[in-house]
Amino acid sequence: MSDSGSGWYDETLHKDVAQRLRMGRVLHRDRTGLQDLVIFENPVLGRVMALDGVVQTTEGDEFVYHEMLTHVPILAHGRVRRVLIVGGGDGGMLRRCLEHKAVERVTMVEIDRSVVDLSIAHLPSISAGAFDDPRTDLVIADGCAFVKNKGVKETAERFDVIIVDSTDPHGPGAVLFTEEFYADCKARLTPGGVMVTQNGVPFLQPGELKDSHRRLGRLFGDAGFFVAPVPSYYGGFMAFGWATDDAALRRQSAEAIRPRFEAAGLTTRYYTPDIHVASFALPAFMLDALK
Template sequence: MTEWFTETLHPWLAQRLRMDRVLYREKTEHQDLIIFENEKFGRVLTLDGVVQTTEGDEFVYHEMLTHVPLTAHGNAKRVLIIGGGDGGMAREVLKHPEVEHLTMVEIDRAVVDMSVEHLPSLSAGAFDDPRFDLVITDGAAYVAETGDRFDVIIVDSTDPIGPGEVLFTAEFYANCKRCLTEGGIVVTQNGVPALQGSEVTNSWNRLGKSFADVWFFVAPVPTYQGGFMAFGWATDDKAKRKTELSVLEERFAKADITTRYYTPAVHQGSFALPRFILDLLK
């Protein structure tokens, strides 16, 4: 009998993925975790009934949420990832030779362990890099308490429900600001604006309480239904969002990074928002 994974996105919308082979299924201390194989998308990681990432299209999400802030910054030596237990974000960050230290704070050790075992292509050895440091704790508590400072903070969170809810608050964003070096950048996962417009509006207002320059950039991730996915951008250095294309191209060429989606031109264009997203910035 064919088993299907049904993700109820909204009361009026759901998507189904065929579960060709279930690799792991367990209720951890924090959430329900399932990893399964699908003919089209490869291996799929889900948490609490929501698809988090797939081998088939993870590169779009992970490349955009890392290479946009790191290339715009130009010299990010210390990076912090909140979440990111599957390892895809760490993989992309560590492609940048200027990065000297990467801290990843993940609340659920099982996500890391099971991703290493069943989704090894996502981390691709990143967890063994000597520059990498894994901290198993609550991300909101970490930014509130740590004495470390970072050039870029990447918030690779679930949606604002359950364990991820606290990572969308004004207090959390203020604590991220506290952890940044001068001119540092915070980027966030902000859902699909066509279906989750309130996430963009809320983050726009809450980030704006702490940062001088707040905006969003977008990319289409096929797994996440509804078109463009939005990524939040916040910094006090207004020039970084408007870095010239020639500078982005020079930095990216120097880093000598191979990508499947990100290019400097895509980077620059991703900040041009369609009207319906601009209308959410109130």
């Protein structure tokens, strides 16, 4: 990880390849108690937040990631009232969920309060006031314990959509990729509910794709992936896990999705109903990895 000392930030998530981002002004850097966090400016990507040496979000391209992980499950479902976000401390996922006026409540469970506070202070355009929305229920707690209904804010509430906006499966984020966690999430879904997950870059992380597919497939009637290119997540397409017991939801046409999109009145920079449908068409190397 780290500032190389020459004005560049070296991300070394992957063993044999890396990316470098030029560091302009450093807005914040310290250990939060749970993670090493840095926020800095880059001439192309704007403000960048990295945790433990891995880029988490940037002002420049966050819209691709956040639009796809929210609008795809919400519009595919069509009747979403309650959403649970596990992680997502920068607030981008929360903001995009709240753009759906029919959504009555979004519960966001983030383990590290300082990530929320620093994002509001230094990356305000990403959350755009979402934490002040009366439909927001921010819970600072361990996401695994929350879905298991143990500890902080015990509740039997169920959700139409669960979004797992996690870090990669290393360190604190590893437990969010286990079959036990996925099973606990399923128990918190309403009938016909949808769970989506951040699932890495399959070209460089094929094992993560295979593991998630196997675990989700044992629990849900329909488990698969959709994809989108997020420039600051080096390595090509990013995969998003998809899991539900209603197999019809991901087989809808753009013509079926379009009226929902128009009724929602969304303004997007990446997502469209046609992109929604096309994102479930996986490249051959991913299909081969899933065999």
